[in-house]
Amino acid sequence: MSDSQNLIKIAYLYEDLMNTYGDSGDIKILSYFLKQKGYQVQVDNISIDTPSFNAFDYDFLFFGGGQDFEQTVVAKDFPRFRDTIAKYIEDGRPFLGVCGGYQLLGSYYKTADGTVIKGLNILPFHTIFNPKNRMVGNTEYDCEFGRVHAFENHSGCTYFDDTKILKPFGKMIEGNGNNPEYHTEGMRYKNTIGCYSHGPLLKNTNVAKGILKMVLAAHAKRMADETTVKA
Numbered sequence: 001m002s003d004s005q006n007l008i009k010i011a012y013l014y015e016d017l018m019n020t021y022g023d024s025g026d027i028k029i030l031s032y033f034l035k036q037k038g039y040q041v042q043v044d045n046i047s048i049d050t051p052s053f054n055a056f057d058y059d060f061l062f063f064g065g066g067q068d069f070e071q072t073v074v075a076k077d078f079p080r081f082r083d084t085i086a087k088y089i090e091d092g093r094p095f096l097g098v099c100g101g102y103q104l105l106g107s108y109y110k111t112a113d114g115t116v117i118k119g120l121n122i123l124p125f126h127t128i129f130n131p132k133n134r135m136v137g138n139t140e141y142d143c144e145f146g147r148v149h150a151f152e153n154h155s156g157c158t159y160f161d162d163t164k165i166l167k168p169f170g171k172m173i174e175g176n177g178n179n180p181e182y183h184t185e186g187m188r189y190k191n192t193i194g195c196y197s198h199g200p201l202l203k204n205t206n207v208a209k210g211i212l213k214m215v216l217a218a219h220a221k222r223m224a225d226e227t228t229v230k231a
């Protein structure tokens, strides 16, 4: 394999601002599995000091959770990446957003103090704080990759605005997931998955292996695209 064929490129969105809940563990686990398969892994922190960003230069986009304040800061910068991320998602390339990183793909997140944090409005859902209580605790659910054990810690309740487009990622056994009413966890649209699962999520190796397959397929596609451009 040539160097570029052997190199998996991961864009970690705002890792420096949105990693309060240890979601960087997802990238560590994914990198471990990729290295076991003989790949090299490059992880770029795409943040407020990144001059420009083309999502199609990457095989996987990851966005973890954060606190409301950091989300407000990130939400001000994030729109400059909207176009490339929307095209990447629509093209079926893999994106995993956890909690705050999930919320910011929707239209908005209204926090407990009434602040409306605008999302990229790429996918039809919105999030509103839970007036009763913050949702903190263990979660258990079934998804396409099998049983998942995770941990949630959020005040935002996510509601789908178009159930034809968005499908729930998981069916709850324990905990809240999207909100206390749906009994579902997260959403799936093409190869984009959003969820409230910390823990980190990919300690569930069944999910890690499912995501790994998506990443390798995206890598093969990117390599094919590069060959077409060069030819």
Ligand code: GLN
Pocket (backbone or CB within 6 Å): 021, 064, 065, 066, 067, 068, 071, 098, 099, 100, 101, 153, 154, 155, 156, 157
């Ligand atoms: N700040 C958001 C909320 O409380 C997201 C939290 C998180 O990322 N865990 O809903």
